[in-house]
Amino acid sequence: MTTASLHLSGVSLGYAGxxxxxxxxxxxxxxxxxxxxxxxxxxxxxxxxxxxxxISPFGGRIDYGFDRRASPPGYVPQKESLDPIFPxxxxxxxxxxxxxxxxxxxxxxxxxxxLAAECLAAVGLAQSxxxxxxxxxxxxxxxxxxxxxxxxxxxxxxxxxxxAGVDLGAEAAIVDVIARLNRExxxxxxxxxxxxxxxxxxxxxxxxxxxxxxxxxxxDDLLSAQRIAETFGAAADGxx
Amino acid sequence: xTALGEMLSPDFLLRDxxxxxxxxxxxxxxxxxxxxxxxxxxxxxxxxxxxxxGVAFAFLSRSLLxxxxxxESAERLLAIVGSLGFAFVGLVVLAALERQGRETLEAxxxxxxxxxAAASILFVAADPYGEAEMTHLLKxxxxxxxxxxxxxxxxxxGAVAVALVALRKELLxxxxxxxxxxxxxxxxxxxxxxxxxxxxxxxxxxxxxxxxLVTFGFLVVPPLTARLMTRxxxxxxxxxxxxxxxxxFVGFYLAYRLDLPLxxxxxxxxxxxxxxxxxxxxxxxxxx
Numbered sequence: 001m002t003t004a005s006l007h008l009s010g011v012s013l014g015y016a017g018x019x020x021x022x023x024x025x026x027x028x029x030x031x032x033x034x035x036x037x038x039x040x041x042x043x044x045x046x047x048x049x050x051x052x053x054x055i056s057p058f059g060g061r062i063d064y065g066f067d068r069r070a071s072p073p074g075y076v077p078q079k080e081s082l083d084p085i086f087p088x089x090x091x092x093x094x095x096x097x098x099x100x101x102x103x104x105x106x107x108x109x110x111x112x113x114x115l116a117a118e119c120l121a122a123v124g125l126a127q128s129x130x131x132x133x134x135x136x137x138x139x140x141x142x143x144x145x146x147x148x149x150x151x152x153x154x155x156x157x158x159x160x161x162x163x164a165g166v167d168l169g170a171e172a173a174i175v176d177v178i179a180r181l182n183r184e185x186x187x188x189x190x191x192x193x194x195x196x197x198x199x200x201x202x203x204x205x206x207x208x209x210x211x212x213x214x215x216x217x218x219x220d221d222l223l224s225a226q227r228i229a230e231t232f233g234a235a236a237d238g239x240x
Numbered sequence: 241x242t243a244l245g246e247m248l249s250p251d252f253l254l255r256d257x258x259x260x261x262x263x264x265x266x267x268x269x270x271x272x273x274x275x276x277x278x279x280x281x282x283x284x285x286x287x288x289x290x291x292x293x294g295v296a297f298a299f300l301s302r303s304l305l306x307x308x309x310x311x312e313s314a315e316r317l318l319a320i321v322g323s324l325g326f327a328f329v330g331l332v333v334l335a336a337l338e339r340q341g342r343e344t345l346e347a348x349x350x351x352x353x354x355x356x357a358a359a360s361i362l363f364v365a366a367d368p369y370g371e372a373e374m375t376h377l378l379k380x381x382x383x384x385x386x387x388x389x390x391x392x393x394x395x396x397x398g399a400v401a402v403a404l405v406a407l408r409k410e411l412l413x414x415x416x417x418x419x420x421x422x423x424x425x426x427x428x429x430x431x432x433x434x435x436x437x438x439x440x441x442x443x444x445x446x447x448x449x450x451x452x453l454v455t456f457g458f459l460v461v462p463p464l465t466a467r468l469m470t471r472x473x474x475x476x477x478x479x480x481x482x483x484x485x486x487x488x489f490v491g492f493y494l495a496y497r498l499d500l501p502l503x504x505x506x507x508x509x510x511x512x513x514x515x516x517x518x519x520x521x522x523x524x525x526x527x528x
Binding site for chain 2: 052053068069072073077082083086088092096097099100101102104105108132148152
């Protein structure tokens with residue numbers, strides 16, 4: 001039995017015929033905690049979307065070490081990507097994902113409702129269930145979105161800049177939730193982040209996206225001062 | 241007997257028109273909720289107008305082909321075909337252009353509205369026959385609603401309402417977070433098509449029964465009012481539908497009592513309600 005959660009072999013990704021990343025190959029093991037780093041415009045989002053299955057590779061293969069239908073990836077977008085016009089409570093946001101596993105025309109049963117409440121509790125927001133989602137702080141919103149991702153009962157959690165635009169206290173709470181989920185539930189976690197200090201604290205493996213490709217290595221290697229300077233240019237200080 | 245007493249009497253002469261008006265007031269906001277949430281309110285102006293152009297085109301085609309069948313059923317069937325056809329073609333074209341994303345959505349909807357408004361007038365002007373009947377249909381003369389057309393309207397709009405409730409979780413997920421829906425394996429394009437189908441059917445029957453102005457009014461204004469009053473999705477839809485039905489009843493009462501045209505009265509009542517709710521909300525925000 002394979003221990004790979006995600007296996008990319010010779011993958012090329014891009015948009016509208018324009019290749020952004022070429023010949024990307026790496027394996028993410030089950031239970032691994034990986035950060036996706038790279039300068040703006042290098043193709044982090046492209047790779048992230050490819051790993052989620054939102055864009056199809058031009059070439060190569062992406063294999064999942066789990067049944068995507070039974071256990072879809074837990075996707076945590078940036079909170080700004082959602083429209084505040086929707087009148088939703090924190091619980092309704094989470095329930096929406098739990099309910100998505102129920103076939104059309106079937107009612108959402110007690111188990112799914114309970115699961116949504118459990119997921120909110122798992123991120124420390126059980127008390128905020130009936131709060132309007134948009135009235136929550138940035139950090140709380142992000143934790144609700146993590147709870148939403150958990151509600152699909154995923155094997156892998158993919159987070160897009162989960163600590164962007166939140167204060168230090170909220171960042172600590174988010175990081176604590178993610179690290180705990182990885183440790184206690186043995187969830188595979190892939191995190192896109194610009195916060196190299198945070199990445200250093202959290203992960204042992206890093207996927208570096210730069211120069212039209214992506215390589216995976218240890219955080220000790222890819223986050224060394226020399227490699228950071230190579231990846232981000234001379235302006236990077238490696239500690240931001 | 242008071243006007244209200246007359247309206248509530250089972251023998252009320254305009255009972256079918258009143259019930260038809262309330263049905264449209266009830267179901268159009270259920271669809272309109274998605275116009276508001278997906279920020280495509282202007283589409284709510286363009287599509288009813290396009291639907292009206294479809295009615296005019298169907299009558300013009302009949303006249304040009306020399307096929308003059310008379311009778312209410314034949315005319316209504318013709319209107320349904322034209323209205324649905326134009327609404328669906330418009331939706332398909334707009335959806336296809338949206339995927340290409342060459343221009344802004346507002347520009348496309350603006351062009352659609354301009355085309356539809358001009359085409360409606362030109363089709364009416366070019367039609368040598370049946371202008372009176374067609375004008376009734378274009379204006380959506382709800383007062384002429386008959387038992388047969390009311391039953392048809394109730395069947396169609398009832399089915400739309402049931403579908404919107406039954407498919408609520410899919411339509412909401414695709415509208416709120418399309419990428420999440422795709423990651424979860426939902427066919428977002430299919431659910432968009434289902435929503436557009438329900439929108440097209442509602443608008444077509446709304447336009448034929450009550451005209452483009454009232455249809456647009458009920459699609460947009462009650463959901464906007466409900467948005468100010470609710471913080472749950474379920475109550476948002478329920479309050480929007482309730483406000484629409486209440487607006488239709490009050491509008492009908494005022495139009496009957498004061499001898500006013502029904503469509504503009506309905507829209508006026510809906511807007512006054514929106515202004516009152518917005519004013520009360522602003523007042524509460526200031527005092528709290």
